[in-house]
Amino acid sequence: MNQEYGREDAVQGEADGAEATRRDAGDAESSRASRGWWDRNADEYQSEHGSFLGDDRFVWGPEGLDEAEAGLLSPAASLKGLDVLEIGAGAAQCSRWLAAQGARPVALDLSHRQLQHALRIGDGVPLVEADAGALPFRDSSFDLACSAYGAVPFVADPVRVFREVRRVLRPGGRWVFSVTHPIRWAFPDEPGPEGLSVAASYFDRTPYVEQDEEGRAVYVEHHRTLGDRVRDVVAGGFRLVDLVEPEWPAWNGQEWGGWSPLRGNLIPGTAIFVCERAE
Numbered sequence: 036m037n038q039e040y041g042r043e044d045a046v047q048g049e050a051d052g053a054e055a056t057r058r059d060a061g062d063a064e065s066s067r068a069s070r071g072w073w074d075r076n077a078d079e080y081q082s083e084h085g086s087f088l089g090d091d092r093f094v095w096g097p098e099g100l101d102e103a104e105a106g107l108l109s110p111a112a113s114l115k116g117l118d119v120l121e122i123g124a125g126a127a128q129c130s131r132w133l134a135a136q137g138a139r140p141v142a143l144d145l146s147h148r149q150l151q152h153a154l155r156i157g158d159g160v161p162l163v164e165a166d167a168g169a170l171p172f173r174d175s176s177f178d179l180a181c182s183a184y185g186a187v188p189f190v191a192d193p194v195r196v197f198r199e200v201r202r203v204l205r206p207g208g209r210w211v212f213s214v215t216h217p218i219r220w221a222f223p224d225e226p227g228p229e230g231l232s233v234a235a236s237y238f239d240r241t242p243y244v245e246q247d248e249e250g251r252a253v254y255v256e257h258h259r260t261l262g263d264r265v266r267d268v269v270a271g272g273f274r275l276v277d278l279v280e281p282e283w284p285a286w287n288g289q290e291w292g293g294w295s296p297l298r299g300n301l302i303p304g305t306a307i308f309v310c311e312r313a314e
Contacts, residue, residue, distance in 0.1 A: 053245035053253050060242045060255045062191045066145065066166055068244075068252040069189045073125075073146035081126055081152045087289065090156050091131035095183050095213045096305035097294040100281040102132065107211045107279065107309050108179050114138040117178040120203065122167050122196075122212075123185010127153035130160045141177075143167070144185070167196045172203045180204055182212040188256055191242070193264075197271020201312050210273060210310045216280065216303040219293070220258045226295030231302075264308060273310035281305050 060068070073080075088094060093102035103111055108119070115137030121130045124142035126149060133140040143163040144150050150162045165171050167186035180200050190196055200210050221237040223230050238260065245254040259267065268275050283299025290296075294304050 053247060055243070055245050057239070057241040058244050060191060060244050060252055060257075062168065062195070064252050065189060065191045065242075065255040065257070066168075068255045070145045070147075072254045073144075074148040077125075077146060077148035077152055081149075084291070085126075087291075088126070088128050091128060091135055093129040093132040093183070095279075095307055096281060097289075097291040098281040098283050098299060098305055099287045100279075100305075100307075102129070105279070107277070107307060108181055108209060111136050118176065120170075120172070120177045120180040120200075121185075122180060122182040122200070123187075124153065124162075125149045125185065126156055127160050127162065128156075129181065129183055131157065134160055138179075141172075143170070168192065168199060170199045170203050174202055175205045176203045178205055178208055180208065180210045184213055184215075187212050188214045191255075191257060193257075193259065193267045194270045197267060197273060201272040204312045206312060206314060208312045209276075210312065211307065212310075213305055213307040214264070216306045217259060217261045217264065218302060219304060222293075222298075222302070224293035226290045226293055226298060228297070230293055230295075230298055261306070264306070268308060268310050269313075272313050274313045275308065276311050277307075277309035279307040279309065281307070 094100065095102065102108060114133060117138045119133050119138045119140045121140055121142045124130055124144045127142035130140035130142040141161045141163060142153060143165055145166055147164055150164055153162055163171065168190060186196060187193055204210065218237060221233045221235055223234045240258050243256045244252050246252050265275060280303040283296055288296060
């Protein structure tokens, strides 16, 4: 599970010596930036968040919604024998949980270093280094596909990704992915009270970009409104079955970038799209 909860600690400012701006960024630039950023930051990411993610836990977002309880892909008892593709898998935590239920997962990620962490934690799950917009699998290879904050927020053309996912799914296959809730882009990315006042237009789709001194993107994140996401799902060949907005649970006292109990009890932080392949 890559659990790429975005560059949430930097969406409203500069970080890591890079200049933060809002500008256009296409597919190729976004892909290069994502691969480089996650290769450089995978160690820190896994060190900081590994205890929350676990080695074999399937968590949909910072709220801590667990697939074992939610059953958004399928009831756990029904996963045995199913072929499942995890996109943006990171260290493959979700895939390990799926394997423990008897499924046959494949963990795919753009970042070589993230997949090295998957090997460090434990082998047994097939790992594939590839771009979500060009999946290296034959048509109708999987029963299910999932992504917990992986790939979708970081690509310029999500419809291209969705069409690839549809291609590799079997008829009736389910595709479930989580992203930062679109409303979050209107607020400063701060866990405290300063993060509760609208500071930007929700309708501004200009990508958030961190760039080096020569103007090359080193991190890119793309904003889509809730309506955009729904239209993208349909354009990608899927039917939207459910849209889940997890509430912040009482047991979760952690702060993760801009996510916190304070904000989580007032505004949604995660949106989970439950989709099925349209015939």
